[in-house]
Amino acid sequence: MVKVMATGTFDLLHMGHIFYLREAKKLGDTLVVVVATDSTVRKLKHDPITPQEIRVNLIKELKMVDEAYLGHEDDMYTIVEEIKPDIIALGFDQIHNDATIKNELKKRKLNVKVVRLSKYEGGSDLEGTRRIIQKVIAAHEFQKKMQRIEGEP
Known part of the structure; x- marks a missing residue:
């Protein structure tokens, strides 16, 4: 059985996250997030x-997630x-350097493959937590502006 590990913040869950986890799951039998x-x-x-x-x-x-855990504060390799995954699936936009991860895994004698997954191309303007936040703020500011124009408190 091939165990795949995926990592992330997953704040304001969106389709980019779902795509990432689906693609990670395709790499093996068990997906641990x-x-x-x-x-x-x-x-x-x-x-x-x-x-x-x-x-x-x-x-x-x-449904694609078999297990999920909270990460460690100090050492992400703990x-x-x-x-003990067989594969670590990295999202296209994760800041981790593939070579650095591979070197650290080798140093710790962990035989883990590192795979960088592709970007979600779903066509939504809500693909990303920052975009969602910006859209909510813009909608709120527009609502406040309209209230001022219409003379509402």
Whole structure:
């Protein structure tokens, strides 16, 4: 049985996430997803909108996901040592350097293949957490502007 590990923030779940996880699942028999902790998200991206416990539980509910765990704070390879995947599936936009990961895995004597997956081309303007946030903010600002124009409080 081939075990695939996928990782991510998964804040404001969208079709890009679903595509990534579906493609990761195709690489093996079991898909294990590691969800970034709130503090890791703050360090690398932004303040998370959805708390880590909810993000993990949402991922667990997806039918293509066999297992889901919260990542480790200090050493991202600790969870790899615990899960022992055959493949790590990286999303097209994940900041991790493939060569750096491969070198660290080799150093730790972990025989894990690293695969970079392709971008989701679904045609939606809501493909990405930042775009979703921007669209919500723009809609809110437009609503406030219309209220001012129409004289509403």
